[in-house]
Amino acid sequence: MCLIAGATVFFRHHRSVTPSTTGARSYAPDFSLPQLSGQQLALSSFRGKVVLLDFWATWCEPCREEIPHFVDLQNLYRNQGLQIIGVSMDDGPEPVRDFYQQFKMNYPVVMCTGKVAESYGGVLGLPVAFLIGREGRIYFKHIGATELSVLEQEITTLVHGNDGQANAH
């Protein structure tokens, strides 16, 4: 069942992971951004779920490579409380809509603003992903494409409520 078996070191652009310590763990800045449908999506409406917040763009090759695996992760862990949210850095929604259809994305995608990107410390290179616990705190930040085995381990830790184990990373 585990994705790890089928995805050997796929994420070759992996650069770094920054686990938050208990004391420094901050709440993920809330935002309300338009989805591709035009409807607004508020991050706070997903409180109670484990959220993988993925800053990406259609022009970013490592981002594109990650998407099919995120689709798999969403399918695998939806019932355990995982919600992936894509935050597109594209200049407009048109290429994102095409991409969304083509890759059969199964999670919401919103269009980012400079203000929101800055609230997350600045997103000046892609991809960047944040793993947010059910209570809304940031547990992990991945800069660059993420090694799937690492990401899945973090997700399972959080969806099973073993937040304390996250400190060990």
Place this chain on the structure above:
Amino acid sequence: MKHLPRTAAIIAGMAIMAALAANAYQASLIPSSDLINPDELVKILQSTKATKPLILQVGPHILYLQAHIPGAEYIGSASDPQGVQRLRTRVQSLSRGEFIVIYCGCCPWNHCPNVKPAHDALREMGFTKVKALYIAENFGANWVVQGYPTAKGE
């Protein structure tokens, strides 16, 4: 069975064409003589004697809004034909000897879809002093984090 070699050749040809198309935008194809490193550019910008280049950001708007080189003008993603057109329009009236620096920094150098089309367009227009800012990882890591001068907003 007798068609297999021909089929294989067609498939191989298609694969090569696809690879060439995929590489067409890769910044790594820009000649090294047309590159400038961040520290070199900073020295030029800080020099009182050096000729200052026209700096054009040919990447995504949201990156420009968050951080850009002071004085750099936003052109937009040159992977988009509209971005290339904006670039052409901006430089059309300039002397072909104008010192122009283009940069993006959206992605690791080999994955940047914007710098190469911008470089190609300027070269095609006859500009002889075009430099692409070599950003190995992204603008954040190779410029902002290095403490180089940075501006925000429009």
